[in-house]
Amino acid sequence: MVLAVRAGGISIGYIDEEEEYIVWAVRGVDLAIEEGDAFCLVGESGSGKTTFASAIAGILPPHAVTRGKLYIFDRLAIDESTWNFNGLRGRVVSYIPQNPGTSLSPFLTVEDHFYYVLRDTLRYDREKSRKAAMEALLKVGLDRGVLEDYPHELSGGMQQRVLIAIALASNAKIIVADEPTSAIDANLRASVLQLLGRLNREYRVTLLLVTHDLASTSIVCNRLAVMLAGKIVETGRTISVLRNPQHPYTKMLLDCVPLLGVKKPLKPLPGEPIQVVEDKAICPFRERCPRAIDKCVEEPPLKPVGDEENHYVKCWRLTGVESG
Numbered sequence: 001m002v003l004a005v006r007a008g009g010i011s012i013g014y015i016d017e018e019e020e021y022i023v024w025a026v027r028g029v030d031l032a033i034e035e036g037d038a039f040c041l042v043g044e045s046g047s048g049k050t051t052f053a054s055a056i057a058g059i060l061p062p063h064a065v066t067r068g069k070l071y072i073f074d075r076l077a078i079d080e081s082t083w084n085f086n087g088l089r090g091r092v093v094s095y096i097p098q099n100p101g102t103s104l105s106p107f108l109t110v111e112d113h114f115y116y117v118l119r120d121t122l123r124y125d126r127e128k129s130r131k132a133a134m135e136a137l138l139k140v141g142l143d144r145g146v147l148e149d150y151p152h153e154l155s156g157g158m159q160q161r162v163l164i165a166i167a168l169a170s171n172a173k174i175i176v177a178d179e180p181t182s183a184i185d186a187n188l189r190a191s192v193l194q195l196l197g198r199l200n201r202e203y204r205v206t207l208l209l210v211t212h213d214l215a216s217t218s219i220v221c222n223r224l225a226v227m228l229a230g231k232i233v234e235t236g237r238t239i240s241v242l243r244n245p246q247h248p249y250t251k252m253l254l255d256c257v258p259l260l261g262v263k264k265p266l267k268p269l270p271g272e273p274i275q276v277v278e279d280k281a282i283c284p285f286r287e288r289c290p291r292a293i294d295k296c297v298e299e300p301p302l303k304p305v306g307d308e309e310n311h312y313v314k315c316w317r318l319t320g321v322e323s324g
């Protein structure tokens with residue numbers, strides 16, 4: 001088994017402008033993503049998904065601080081003192097942002113975009129880059145005619161496909177897609193997700209998909225982690241977590257989204273997400289949790305769920321402490 005991503009107790013915070021405090025967006029996360037996995041990170045707004053995904057893609061902003069370690073294909077990319085994504089960023093790991101329009105230059109054609117990336121990552125010349133671009137466009141279902149187009153001539157869905165094609169042409173082994181469909185038309189969303197799913201299956205590209213939409217998860221991903229206030233509170237095979245959610249927060253997230261084929265009214269998630277300045281070891285959901293007990297002022301461990309392979313949950317109610 002090859003691990004594409006391994007996080008060991010990783011915490012990521014942002015220093016505020018006055019340098020007085022740090023907001024901890026990711027807190028002590030341990031996670032392993034196997035090569036070939038399609039891994040989904042879900043959670044409410046502010047739970048730390050983008051921060052964690054940016055760390056894996058090597059694009060954390062300069063005012064971020066990190067603790068713990070992150071390995072990409074066994075190469076140490078982040079530890080306490082250094083971030084080293086040389087040879088990884090754009091090459092091994094490619095990032096597909098939420099809004100494709102902002103990462104494509106209005107002054108460059110699609111062909112130029114391919115060229116500048118492939119020149120920098122793989123030292124390709126114009127001709128080699130054009131050939132690689134045509135192959136990759138075919139894989140994402142776009143006509144080679146788009147090479148001459150400028151980004152504004154393409155729909156959001158096509159722009160997203162172009163970015164995915166650039167990642168493929170760079171031979172990226174891991175694609176990190178942060179809410180890749182939230183800025184595009186609803187009717188194109190499923191096709192972009194299906195495309196990512198197909199690339200994962202056919203080319204074994206490891207996929208990390210960030211979303212707060214659990215319905216999209218079930219289309220594409222084999223594994224799922226649920227984030228809350230910077231921690232992973234439930235993780236497992238997608239099918240196992242969606243069919244048998246354990247954490248009260250996961251259940252609430254599921255109540256908020258229409259799963260494919262299941263029609264039910266949408267409920268907003270009750271309560272406000274918290275911003276963590278003091279990194280205390282408590283359950284971050286306890287004040288909003290319908291099942292909270294006294295014990296929840298302590299942080300629960302991540303424990304296996306019954307006999308389910310790889311399904312873990314971080315909740316006292318499921319780890320044998322029922323009274324209190």
Ligand SMILES: Nc1ncnc2c1ncn2[C@@H]1O[C@H](COP(=O)(O)OP(=O)(O)OP(=O)(O)O)[C@@H](O)[C@H]1O
Binds near residue numbers: 023047049
């Ligand atoms: N560039 C930044 N500078 C300072 N704080 C940040 C920055 N980006 C995120 N944060 C803070 O880190 C926490 C986690 O934010 P993050 O964007 O990672 O969450 P998210 O799960 O991706 O949310 P969303 O679903 O809204 O995209 C929040 O408290 C947020 O305010």
Ligand SMILES: [Mg+2]
Binds near residue numbers: 049050051
């Ligand atoms: Mg985000």
